[in-house]
Amino acid sequence: MYPSPETTNLITIAQARSVSRRRFLWDVARTTAATSIFGLRSFGQNSRISLPARRLVVVTFGGGARDEETFAVEGQRYIPRMLGELIPQATFFTQVVNRGILGHYVANASLTTGCYESFDNFIPTPPSNPTLFEYYRRDRAARADDVWVIAPSNGFDRIGASTHPAYGSQLGATMVLPKQLLGGLANRKAGAFDHLLTDSYEDNSKVSVSSQHALTLTALADRLKLPVSDFLAYAATVTSPDELSLYIARHLMSHLAPSLIWITLHDIDVAHAGAYSLYTDAITRTDRICAELWKTIETNPEYAGKTDMFVLPDFGRDSDFEPGGNGFQHHRTGDALSRTTWMLALGPGIRQNVSVDRRLDSIDLVPTLAAKLGCNAAFAQGKIITEVLA
């Protein structure tokens, strides 16, 4: 069977994007000479590797940014921490293609199952294929407190478990939806926290007040030994929901130290509002949050030296040249550039300072993480990314 013209086009453009990302990174290495400089090597060239990780943190760089605002010369100023701190310690994959539906919930669900899920993005339904969380909990007899998902809004509240008959919610992750914790406050003053409560940047809807599938504020406070008053006082100081996610993740790591944490960042999707500066501010914030998560890992004895972190976007955004789109604002055309992203992986079981240019599929993540965690992703459709295995 011959590939369709659309598939051929996607492959061609994805390969070209991989080459340009690699070139951008080489240029950064060459022009930033003295300090944290990385001379990105091809995979396999004399790179360091040590013992495999025992803990895992996965971060989605969401809702997706273009190379023009990240790796390209004009975009590098928005991601200084990834370029200066994370990539020099990482294996960087220049070509990760998402062939599924480009809606955030369904795309993130697909990332957790290793299958391209096909449900309606705007209906809160669980994925039908088992998630990584269920594989891990069943095969490793892990408690719910050992597997956590921190996600941006209502649309994601079913991401922690599937409806698969051999798995299901009894084996799912513990879910935290930071916006919903605030939206559900019984005595919230009118207007309080409103700037943090947008559920979807696509239709500007507000977060609803409760979910059967996520922790309540009281339950979270109890589990993390975090006074509700402290959480609310912190929330009053931040401008972004992803900052709240970082705050919760840090408390979680300090107090429960779960083996698997999945954090879905989403601030960048404010791009749907059409304001370029909000979009680039969110990219810089996301860049900082990723670096701070890694710093937290490195300074927490429960995680330091035994944790791998994976960072990848759920997908990209429309190019400036696609007639059906509106550039950075949306991801509605399904064009090749909005499907072609990247991934970085770092930790004790992963080679530092190398790049991999072969094409990966988004759904390759789950079987790879399952191999790292010692569980069997029996229904995942992707292939194991051998470059990150010890």
Ligand SMILES: [Zn+2]
């Ligand atoms: Zn979006």
